[in-house]
Amino acid sequence: MNDRYLRVFDEGSTPLFLAPQAGVSESPFRRLCRRFGADVVVSEFVSAEGIVRGNERTMDYLRFDEEERPIGVQIFGADPGAMGEAAAFVTETFGPDFVDINFGCPVKKIVKRNGGSGCLRDLPLVEAIIRAVDAATPLPVTAKIRSGFDERTRDPVGIALRCQDAGAAVLTLHARTRADMYSGHARWDEIAAVVEALDVPVVGNGDVRSGEDALRMREEAGCAGIMIARGSHGDPWIFKQARAALDGDPIPPGPTVEERFEICLEHARNAMAFDPKPWRAVKEFRKHLGWYTKGLPNGKALRQELFQVESLADMEEILEGYLDHARTRGWADRPVDAGDLADGVEPRPVGV
Numbered sequence: 370m371n372d373r374y375l376r377v378f379d380e381g382s383t384p385l386f387l388a389p390q391a392g393v394s395e396s397p398f399r400r401l402c403r404r405f406g407a408d409v410v411v412s413e414f415v416s417a418e419g420i421v422r423g424n425e426r427t428m429d430y431l432r433f434d435e436e437e438r439p440i441g442v443q444i445f446g447a448d449p450g451a452m453g454e455a456a457a458f459v460t461e462t463f464g465p466d467f468v469d470i471n472f473g474c475p476v477k478k479i480v481k482r483n484g485g486s487g488c489l490r491d492l493p494l495v496e497a498i499i500r501a502v503d504a505a506t507p508l509p510v511t512a513k514i515r516s517g518f519d520e521r522t523r524d525p526v527g528i529a530l531r532c533q534d535a536g537a538a539v540l541t542l543h544a545r546t547r548a549d550m551y552s553g554h555a556r557w558d559e560i561a562a563v564v565e566a567l568d569v570p571v572v573g574n575g576d577v578r579s580g581e582d583a584l585r586m587r588e589e590a591g592c593a594g595i596m597i598a599r600g601s602h603g604d605p606w607i608f609k610q611a612r613a614a615l616d617g618d619p620i621p622p623g624p625t626v627e628e629r630f631e632i633c634l635e636h637a638r639n640a641m642a643f644d645p646k647p648w649r650a651v652k653e654f655r656k657h658l659g660w661y662t663k664g665l666p667n668g669k670a671l672r673q674e675l676f677q678v679e680s681l682a683d684m685e686e687i688l689e690g691y692l693d694h695a696r697t698r699g700w701a702d703r704p705v706d707a708g709d710l711a712d713g714v715e716p717r718p719v720g721v
């Protein structure tokens with residue numbers, strides 16, 4: 370048993386997780402978040418069918434660097450046989466530290482075929498998938514669920530117990546139903562109830578947007594780990610702030626505008642280097658540009674320019690021009706926390 374991953378729960382410090390996020394938690398961003406203090410990272414969800422078919426793009430999603438460990442690869446699908454086969458292939462070929470199963474994705478196209486949160490309508494299927502994956506890999510198998518499919522089937526404790534019984538070594542709960550999508554608030558009281566009911570570690574997820582939120586989630590839910598998704602967008606230093614909050618240290622301020630752009634460009638360079646098709650990487654990086662510039666003075670005009678970039682050189686030029694202006698006005702070296710100012714634009718989450 371590879372326990373490099375499970376050991377993070379023994380260290381008594383509430384590990385912080387970068388959430389699996391399609392189109393976001395790719396290798397370059399995972400590395401950045403690890404550097405800023407994420408203790409564990411998870412790949413974006415990868416289709417078991419795509420893995421079994423050896424789809425080329427799917428293989429790109431599975432690559433990672435040694436420095437990302439401990440890393441989980443997340444797979445989804447509704448066929449236990451294909452899920453087992455995919456887990457065996459991922460273990461053999463890529464050797465992550467754990468295999469995570471997605472029972473949370475609310476996207477129609479996936480749910481229609483019973484993938485992601487679609488499985489939550491059929492709990493025997495959830496169990497069969499976990500058992501099949503567990504039998505196919507020596508790695509720890511973990512499950513990420515929502516609280517139910519809809520209000521009628523809302524039963525986070527019941528679902529989590531079935532996952533544990535079927536062999537899940539860790540359970541992550543995003544405490545909303547599929548019907549909730551992203552509306553309202555995640556129910557941290559449900560995370561607390563699952564923590565109470567399960568023997569395995571429970572990772573809490575939903576609406577952690579700051580260091581203070583991470584501390585509050587641990588206090589309210591008592592979870593063994595904390596997972597952050599949207600709070601990391603354009604804001605990988607949230608992990609540093611969350612770590613300080615959890616350790617009872619003063620929460621460091623966010624980066625200055627200069628530092629923010631440096632990190633953004635480092636992220637961009639790594640993204641270009643990682644993608645075999647750099648033009649595609651530029652296009653896909655535009656959403657990050659939106660997030661990194663959220664809350665900046667005159668951010669809207671800046672983003673309008675950035676959303677047209679066609680190369681790394683374009684990004685460098687636009688950001689440098691903005692910085693020159695900020696320097697002459699004297700605020701380039703001031704921290705600006707994302708969301709501080711009214712004209713921040715949050716690009717719509719892709720897909721999930």
Ligand SMILES: Cc1cc2nc3c(=O)[nH]c(=O)nc-3n(C[C@H](O)[C@H](O)[C@H](O)COP(=O)(O)O)c2cc1C
Pocket residue numbers: 388389390391392393412413414443471472473474513543574575576577596597598599600718719720721
């Ligand atoms: C852009 C985006 C992509 C996502 N992709 C995935 C995914 O591939 N697998 C998954 O389990 N959850 C996915 N999620 C859900 C997140 O992992 C997380 O459960 C959810 O956003 C709630 O956490 P938050 O409030 O910290 O954002 C995605 C969320 C976003 C915003």
